[in-house]
Amino acid sequence: MALYLTEDQVNNLLTMEIALESLDKVFRARSEGEVGNIPRARLPIGRGSYNLMAASWPKAGIVGHKSYAAGAGGASFHVMLYGTNGEGLLAVIEANRMGQVRTGAASGIATRYMAREEASSVGIIGSGYQAETQLEAVAAVRDIKSAKVFSRTAERRNSFADRMSERLSIDVQPADSAEAAVQGVDVIVTVTNAVDPVLTGEMLDHGVHINAAGGNSWMRRELDTHAVAMSDIVATDDIDQTRIECGELMRAAETGHFSWERLIRLDRIVRGLRQGRTQPGDVTLFESQGVAFEDLAVCNTLLHMARKQGVGTELPG
Amino acid sequence: MALYLTEDQVNNLLTMEIALESLDKVFRARSEGEVGNIPRARLPIGRGSYNLMAASWPKAGIVGHKSYAAGAGGASFHVMLYGTNGEGLLAVIEANRMGQVRTGAASGIATRYMAREEASSVGIIGSGYQAETQLEAVAAVRDIKSAKVFSRTAERRNSFADRMSERLSIDVQPADSAEAAVQGVDVIVTVTNAVDPVLTGEMLDHGVHINAAGGNSWMRRELDTHAVAMSDIVATDDIDQTRIECGELMRAAETGHFSWERLIRLDRIVRGLRQGRTQPGDVTLFESQGVAFEDLAVCNTLLHMARKQGVGTELPG
Numbered sequence: 149m150a151l152y153l154t155e156d157q158v159n160n161l162l163t164m165e166i167a168l169e170s171l172d173k174v175f176r177a178r179s180e181g182e183v184g185n186i187p188r189a190r191l192p193i194g195r196g197s198y199n200l201m202a203a204s205w206p207k208a209g210i211v212g213h214k215s216y217a218a219g220a221g222g223a224s225f226h227v228m229l230y231g232t233n234g235e236g237l238l239a240v241i242e243a244n245r246m247g248q249v250r251t252g253a254a255s256g257i258a259t260r261y262m263a264r265e266e267a268s269s270v271g272i273i274g275s276g277y278q279a280e281t282q283l284e285a286v287a288a289v290r291d292i293k294s295a296k297v298f299s300r301t302a303e304r305r306n307s308f309a310d311r312m313s314e315r316l317s318i319d320v321q322p323a324d325s326a327e328a329a330v331q332g333v334d335v336i337v338t339v340t341n342a343v344d345p346v347l348t349g350e351m352l353d354h355g356v357h358i359n360a361a362g363g364n365s366w367m368r369r370e371l372d373t374h375a376v377a378m379s380d381i382v383a384t385d386d387i388d389q390t391r392i393e394c395g396e397l398m399r400a401a402e403t404g405h406f407s408w409e410r411l412i413r414l415d416r417i418v419r420g421l422r423q424g425r426t427q428p429g430d431v432t433l434f435e436s437q438g439v440a441f442e443d444l445a446v447c448n449t450l451l452h453m454a455r456k457q458g459v460g461t462e463l464p465g
Numbered sequence: 466m467a468l469y470l471t472e473d474q475v476n477n478l479l480t481m482e483i484a485l486e487s488l489d490k491v492f493r494a495r496s497e498g499e500v501g502n503i504p505r506a507r508l509p510i511g512r513g514s515y516n517l518m519a520a521s522w523p524k525a526g527i528v529g530h531k532s533y534a535a536g537a538g539g540a541s542f543h544v545m546l547y548g549t550n551g552e553g554l555l556a557v558i559e560a561n562r563m564g565q566v567r568t569g570a571a572s573g574i575a576t577r578y579m580a581r582e583e584a585s586s587v588g589i590i591g592s593g594y595q596a597e598t599q600l601e602a603v604a605a606v607r608d609i610k611s612a613k614v615f616s617r618t619a620e621r622r623n624s625f626a627d628r629m630s631e632r633l634s635i636d637v638q639p640a641d642s643a644e645a646a647v648q649g650v651d652v653i654v655t656v657t658n659a660v661d662p663v664l665t666g667e668m669l670d671h672g673v674h675i676n677a678a679g680g681n682s683w684m685r686r687e688l689d690t691h692a693v694a695m696s697d698i699v700a701t702d703d704i705d706q707t708r709i710e711c712g713e714l715m716r717a718a719e720t721g722h723f724s725w726e727r728l729i730r731l732d733r734i735v736r737g738l739r740q741g742r743t744q745p746g747d748v749t750l751f752e753s754q755g756v757a758f759e760d761l762a763v764c765n766t767l768l769h770m771a772r773k774q775g776v777g778t779e780l781p782g
Contacts, residue, residue, distance in 0.1 A: 152780060186517065191501040193549035200517065200530055202508060202515070202517050202532075204508040206510050217528060217551075221550070221552075222551065224553030224554055228543065230541065232536075233511055234536050234537060237541055240780075242782050465469070
């Protein structure tokens with residue numbers, strides 16, 4: 149019998165620690181060649197798009213996909229898991245909250261393996277739905293003491309700072325510009341839907357780690373070409389998807405400021421096959437694409453937890 | 466609220482007539498540019514494969530996908546439908562029976578627009594799960610009086626002949642070779658998983674219409690190159706998918722016996738933009754790929770019927 153998990157049930161089961169552990173495992177498995185992945189495909193619909201991405205992890209016994217219809221009225225996300233040994237459908241999981249946590253966790257994994265060990269401060273540009281889990285994830289892998297947040301609306305950045313100060317028990321302050329938010333910090337997170345760059349090379353100090361986690365589209369850029377060119381190590385969760393969706397790297401490559409040969413798969417860094425940082429002064433950049441095998445890994449963990457705890461609704465059939 | 470439909474519920478709702486009507490509509494819509502389609506993508510799993518294909522039809526208010534894990538233990542198919550105007554998930558539909566009927570119906574539509582009007586006999590090679598709906602669909606669009614069936618196991622072709630004679634009230638006879646099954650018939654159906662051709666050019670008479678509906682893989686061929694070369698009109702439900710999955714056309718093209726420029730989209734024939742047959746003596750060939758927009762169209766109809774009749778289970782969430 150297949151299990152249906154609602155957003156509320158997922159929210160009760162899922163913690164950042166669980167997501168980080170699931171992603172660490174699946175990145176290692178991927179570096180062993182155990183994981184298959186199909187990059188996001190899109191179909192335009194009315195005022196939005198329909199998105200579909202899939203992955204397989206036969207050694208863990210699972211294969212599946214995430215689909216979502218995103219439009220003016222918000223988005224509706226679902227993950228379906230199938231067994232790889234003839235079990236058929238295992239689960240349908242509402243995946244809005246799940247996606248928010250796994251996207252944070254992907255930046256957490258990158259930060260774990262790429263940022264300086266002693267990193268203690270974060271500057272975050274963007275204060276939307278995805279920003280909370282970004283900060284939470286970074287704080288889960290480094291001993292973060294303080295953070296600064298900038299977004300265009302003062303009210304929203306103030307509210308984010310208050311909320312996250314309390315939730316993470318660290319000092320989170322609003323900043324009144326992107327420059328101010330990232331000045332002097334050890335880790336930068338960009339998590340915007342910016343069309344034009346919000347983070348420029350001029351704003352970067354040596355030794356900083358950057359998680360670029362904003363909207364995926366070749367039409368958008370969060371970093372300018374100078375910032376890309378300044379990055380000593382550039383990693384991503386999926387190279388195929390990066391080459392068709394990562395506007396800032398595509399632009400930098402097209403203009404001769406970046407070579408795709410330099411792009412490293414994060415799973416190789418997690419596995420220790422490549423270095424995430426060669427020296428303290430390196431600028432390191434993680435380009436987060438949000439990939440199906442990440443969804444699969446977190447949902448597989450959720451399914452096991454739900455089964456164990458008796459949570460969820462059995463589907464008919 | 467989204468609706469879940471089981472195989473039994475689908476089986477009770479769906480008839481060949483309904484599937485034919487749904488496909489006729491969606492082919493017309495596609496020829497108007499109203500339909501988007503993403504060809505089947507596959508991931509290998511254990512002893513089988515995981516398959517994912519998607520389509521959109523915003524004018525009908527729907528977008529969605531079909532996924533299935535196929536392996537030694539059978540296959541498990543599901544279609545998910547989303548609204549294109551922010552409605553979120555509309556339905557999860559078990560799609561094994563649905564796929565069987567829609568694949569038959571696609572051949573039915575091709576036969577309706579490509580076979581001679583007076584066609585009255587069918588030769589079918591293959592007697593498996595998909596063969597029944599192939600014959601049913603052809604019999605639904607032409608005044609079929611008789612059919613012959615060949616498959617390798619005598620017991621299975623005898624049982625198919627008995628079963629379908631009764632179900633369709635026509636004379637269905639087993640044949641003891643592929644040659645005998647197709648000799649002198651007006652419509653040929655191949656619906657096998659053959660690796661090597663079961664239908665050769667030598668077996669073809671002028672004026673015949675062929676539905677090639679068997680397994681989709683570039684490694685398989687149901688027709689030999691001579692049979693492809695003899696076909697005056699060659700149509701398919703999706704050109705993109707044909708170019709990566711249709712072994713017999715790929716082989717014929719590679720060896721210079723077929724030009725992709727000759728391949729016609731069935732929707733253009735349905736719409737009357739292209740001729741499905743120019744003269745009675747033409748050999749016409751429909752290469753059925755099985756495409757997501759066909760699933761979407763039939764499932765959309767099923768969903769409307771289920772809502773109207775109060776069938777199905779509301780999903781939580």
